[in-house]
Amino acid sequence: MLTKGPKGTKDLLPQDSYKWHYVENIIKELCDSFGYKEIRTPVFEHTELFERGVGDTTDVVQKEMYTFEDKGNRSITLRPEGTASAARSYIENSLYADPQPIKMYYLISCYRYEKPQHGRLREFHQFGIEAFGSKRPSIDAEIISLAIELLNRLGIVNLDLNINSIGCPKCRKDYNDKLKVYLKDNLEKLCKTCHDRYEKNPMRILDCKSERCKEITQEAPVLLDSICDDCKEHFESVKSYLDGMNIRYNIDTGIVRGLDYYTRTVFEFISKDIGAQGTVCGGGRYDGLIEELGGPSTPGIGFGLGLERLLLTMEAQGIYIPKPEPFKIFIANLGIKADAKAQTLVQELRKEGVSAEKDHMGKSLKAQMKYANKLGVHYTMVLGDDEINSGKAALKDMQTGETQEILIDELLDVLKMI
RNA sequence: GUGGGUAUAGCUCAGUUGGUUAGAGCGCUAGAUUGUGGCUCUAGAGGUCGUCGGUUCGAUUCCGAUUAUCCACCCCA
Numbered sequence: 322m323l324t325k326g327p328k329g330t331k332d333l334l335p336q337d338s339y340k341w342h343y344v345e346n347i348i349k350e351l352c353d354s355f356g357y358k359e360i361r362t363p364v365f366e367h368t369e370l371f372e373r374g375v376g377d378t379t380d381v382v383q384k385e386m387y388t389f390e391d392k393g394n395r396s397i398t399l400r401p402e403g404t405a406s407a408a409r410s411y412i413e414n415s416l417y418a419d420p421q422p423i424k425m426y427y428l429i430s431c432y433r434y435e436k437p438q439h440g441r442l443r444e445f446h447q448f449g450i451e452a453f454g455s456k457r458p459s460i461d462a463e464i465i466s467l468a469i470e471l472l473n474r475l476g477i478v479n480l481d482l483n484i485n486s487i488g489c490p491k492c493r494k495d496y497n498d499k500l501k502v503y504l505k506d507n508l509e510k511l512c513k514t515c516h517d518r519y520e521k522n523p524m525r526i527l528d529c530k531s532e533r534c535k536e537i538t539q540e541a542p543v544l545l546d547s548i549c550d551d552c553k554e555h556f557e558s559v560k561s562y563l564d565g566m567n568i569r570y571n572i573d574t575g576i577v578r579g580l581d582y583y584t585r586t587v588f589e590f591i592s593k594d595i596g597a598q599g600t601v602c603g604g605g606r607y608d609g610l611i612e613e614l615g616g617p618s619t620p621g622i623g624f625g626l627g628l629e630r631l632l633l634t635m636e637a638q639g640i641y642i643p644k645p646e647p648f649k650i651f652i653a654n655l656g657i658k659a660d661a662k663a664q665t666l667v668q669e670l671r672k673e674g675v676s677a678e679k680d681h682m683g684k685s686l687k688a689q690m691k692y693a694n695k696l697g698v699h700y701t702m703v704l705g706d707d708e709i710n711s712g713k714a715a716l717k718d719m720q721t722g723e724t725q726e727i728l729i730d731e732l733l734d735v736l737k738m739i
Numbered sequence: 740g741u742g743g744g745u746a747u748a749g750c751u752c753a754g755u756u757g758g759u760u761a762g763a764g765c766g767c768u769a770g771a772u773u774g775u776g777g778c779u780c781u782a783g784a785g786g787u788c789g790u791c792g793g794u795u796c797g798a799u800u801c802c803g804a805u806u807a808u809c810c811a812c813c814c815c816a
Contacts, residue, residue, distance in 0.1 A: 325807075380814050384740080402816080431816075436740080438810060447816060514813070579815060600816060627816030655774065686774055694776035705774060719776070 329435070329443025331629075339645045340632060345428055347474050348448050355467050357426040357450050362406040364430065368396040374405035374614055376581025378521060385433040399432035403449040404582070404607065404623055405614075411453050412616035421454030428628075440598030440630050448631075451623035453611065458555050461586045461606060462562035464622050468590060468602050469568055475631070476640045480601060483573035484563075484588040486556040487524075488548035490609060493584075496547045497523055507537045524577045545574045552585055559586055582607040586622065594637035595630060602626040648678045649736055650716075651693035655686055655705040663704050666732060675736055694719065702732070 326332060333341060352359070368388050375382050387399040400406055407425060410416075416423045427449050435441055450467060452460050465482070472480055487493060500523050504511070508519060512531045519526065527538050548556070563570055570588075578587050587605035595601075604624025611619035635642070650670065654663040663679045670677040678696065680689045686703065693701045701717045708714040708729065715724040716735065727735050 328807085385814080433815080435814070437808085438812095441815075445816065449816095597811060598815075603816060625816055630816060653775075685769090687776080688769085690776040692776085701776075703775060707774085715775090717775075722776085724775095 329437040331442060340642045343642045351471055352426040357424045360407060360425040360427050362410050365397045365399050366406055368398040370405050370409055371398055374582060379579055379581055385435055387432045387434060401433045402431055402625060403427050403429050403447055407451045408610050408614055412614060417617050417619055423453045426450040439596040440633055446628040447625045448628055449623060449625045453619055453621040456620035458558035459562055461559045461622055465588060466566050466568060468624060477634055481591045482570040483576055484570050485573055485576040486545060486548055486552055486585050487587055488552045489584055492548040492552055496544050499542050503541050528575050528577055543574050555585055578605055582610040584608045592634045595633040601630045601634060647697035648676045650677050650700040651698040652679045653686055653689040653701055653703045658709055659704040662709055670733060673733055
């Protein structure tokens with residue numbers, strides 16, 4: 322137990338961290354060019370924020386939160402997603418008083434008590450963006466286009482973009498009533514899960530995979546056909562902006578996001594390459610959220626993108642991630658005096674921005690060379706008594722095997738020249 | 740929360756129809772004439788065969804439980 326991380330967690334090991342840095346750096350550049358600035362909020366929040374924001378009937382809130390009481394008897398929860406915190410901060414810091422829209426992004430860890438499987442962990446990582454203050458459909462399209470651009474820059478292909486509109490709270494209530502009337506006669510024929518869904522979230526029944534439920538819902542009214550004129554117009558406009566940007570999408574009238582705050586535009590990016598948990602990115606509009614949390618009535622839209630799932634997709638598609646640059650030079654040494662000199666030299670090189678390494682294991686010269694080879698260094702230099710006394714040493718190119726004699730004092734200049 | 744699979748070396752996996760000292764490849768460490776890597780060869784270290792219990796003269800092997808892990812449902816990123 323002591324030497325085993327908690328269930329559903331995964332260490333990122335030193336030899337793999339460059340993969341995450343690669344993706345994170347591309348994300349940062351991308352957000353920069355789109356004008357989204359980073360926000361950092363705490364890992365934990367008051368439990369009530371998620372109950373109110375995400376919705377206390379959702380699975381996430383009802384059975385997946387890491388909630389505990391702190392020593393001051395406050396109920397605290399490890400964030401299960403990022404939007405609620407961003408919204409809280411927007412209100413708390415009066416960002417609504419600044420010129421709108423407020424555009425932000427975050428790279429965070431999230432926590433949900435779930436049963437782990439492929440593409441699903443208890444601690445997972447999200448890249449998310451949020452735009453507060455604009456109700457116009459062009460911002461919906463911009464948010465989607467940012468995700469598209471990220472996938473393009475990473476070289477990911479074969480992700481389906483599905484979009485839908487789930488209307489405003491008013492059209493959704495009307496629709497739910499309509500749907501319940503339709504389903505009422507067949508209530509007993511639905512699977513157990515859907516039977517439960519009938520009261521809780523009838524729209525989810527449309528998404529059920531059981532054949533019987535599919536049959537029953539085949540003729541059910543479609544939400545997209547039932548939304549109000551304003552919502553319809555908004556959706557049409559989003560689509561035409563996407564068309565204008567050459568973004569291909571499917572309209573999936575079955576998309577029902579599992580968090581309560583969503584309104585109007587909702588969308589998902591699905592990967593077929595990573596098993597059952599294929600939703601790499603999911604998001605949508607949340608025009609009621611800020612007000613629900615006690616702020617001024619403010620529209621907003623954003624998405625969350627699962628970094629583990631993104632990396633899994635890249636791996637499945639065989640996308641190459643550039644490996645970090647190896648050391649420029651390894652300075653091997655023999656004897657106490659040479660070791661001290663090597664230590665000094667390495668420090669001087671590093672100070673000047675030249676990556677350098679030496680032995681710290683007391684290895685034999687041969688073993689040091691082997692080690693240097695394994696590190697993939699460009700050059701090696703051997704220091705022994707002879708070199709210390711003469712002030713000259715052989716600089717060896719590990720690719721060609723060629724050596725050239727140089728003055729030890731000029732090592733930095735020589736390395737900077739090649 | 741429900742269902743199914745798996746558990747032998749650091750990693751990937753053989754294997755024992757129940758029987759003395761449990762194997763391979765890779766990796767790691769050391770060596771193949773004096774102070775030079777890659778290729779090759781040799782040697783070494785490393786496992787209470789996930790844990791507990793049962794059957795048995797004897798269990799790593801059969802049975803049960805438990806834990807971990809993987810996959811799917813559910814849910815979502």
